[in-house]
Amino acid sequence: MYSTFMRLWLGLGALGAVLLTQSALAQSGLEGSYVGVAVDGSALQDELPNLLKSIEPQDWIVDAALRQMNGAAFNSQSSQSTAGSQFQGRYDVPNSPISVRGTVFVHSERSAVLPILSYDLPVGSGTNLYAGAGYAIVRPGTVTPLGTQSGMVLTTGIEASAGKNLVIYGDTKLNLNQDRSGNASSLRFQFGAGYRF
Numbered sequence: 393m394y395s396t397f398m399r400l401w402l403g404l405g406a407l408g409a410v411l412l413t414q415s416a417l418a419q420s421g422l423e424g425s426y427v428g429v430a431v432d433g434s435a436l437q438d439e440l441p442n443l444l445k446s447i448e449p450q451d452w453i454v455d456a457a458l459r460q461m462n463g464a465a466f467n468s469q470s471s472q473s474t475a476g477s478q479f480q481g482r483y484d485v486p487n488s489p490i491s492v493r494g495t496v497f498v499h500s501e502r503s504a505v506l507p508i509l510s511y512d513l514p515v516g517s518g519t520n521l522y523a524g525a526g527y528a529i530v531r532p533g534t535v536t537p538l539g540t541q542s543g544m545v546l547t548t549g550i551e552a553s554a555g556k557n558l559v560i561y562g563d564t565k566l567n568l569n570q571d572r573s574g575n576a577s578s579l580r581f582q583f584g585a586g587y588r589f
Contacts (some may be wrong), residue, residue: 421514426559428496429480432537437526478537480584481559482551489513493524493547495538495565501526506565508547523573524573528567537580543569559586 410552477499483492493508510524528538528545538545562583 413574420517421512422518422520422553422559423484424559424588425481425483425564426586426588427479428559428561428584429586430478430480430582432580432582434449455478477552478582479497491522491524491588493522493526497538501537502531502536504528504534504536504538505544506538508545510547516552518552521549522551523548524565528569537582538565539567539578541567541569543567554585555587561586 419480422498430509438443438542451516478495478497481493482486483486485491488542489512491510491512495504495506495508497504507524508524508530512520515521524547526545526547530536530539530542534540546566546568549561551559551561554560560583562581565580565582567578
């Protein structure tokens with residue numbers, strides 16, 4: 393199972409390299425930093441219509457954060473063990489293809505932090521593919537969307553501008569140190585929307 397996940401991650405990285413070559417550096421990609429709310433990929437069917445029908449996309453970001461803080465579990469298992477607030481952000485290092493990213497999961501009894509260093513590949517105007525690695529720091533003995541144990545995490549994803557200050561993104565995170573004795577998966581898909589500044 394582990395080798396399948398590694399092949400998937402490497403395949404997505406290879407796809408990014410091919411797209412970069414084909415785009416011939418024609419576009420500038422997504423510039424700027426942002427902070428946003430991330431939800432589990434299994435919630436895409438429920439959350440995408442909420443985002444699309446929002447009068448202002450920033451309203452969805454605030455609404456999603458409030459619903460998470462009130463215990464709405466954006467997770468396919470719908471368990472209180474993973475309910476909480478998950479925020480994600482990107483700091484765009486000026487004049488560099490490198491970004492510093494971070495994910496924070498906050499719950500009254502559970503918490504996790506995931507700093508990531510990524511390489512960004514511009515594939516269109518206002519659009520990047522990215523791949524990176526980081527280290528998840530998980531509060532011992534808890535279950536979070538970032539895993540059940542601290543350890544190395546690989547990520548790959550895509551982010552795009554959807555307006556002057558709105559960014560939408562989706563990514564996959566593979567926790568290399570995930571405890572496989574339980575039902576928790578070491579692979580996580582998520583999407584979100586962020587406010588760019």
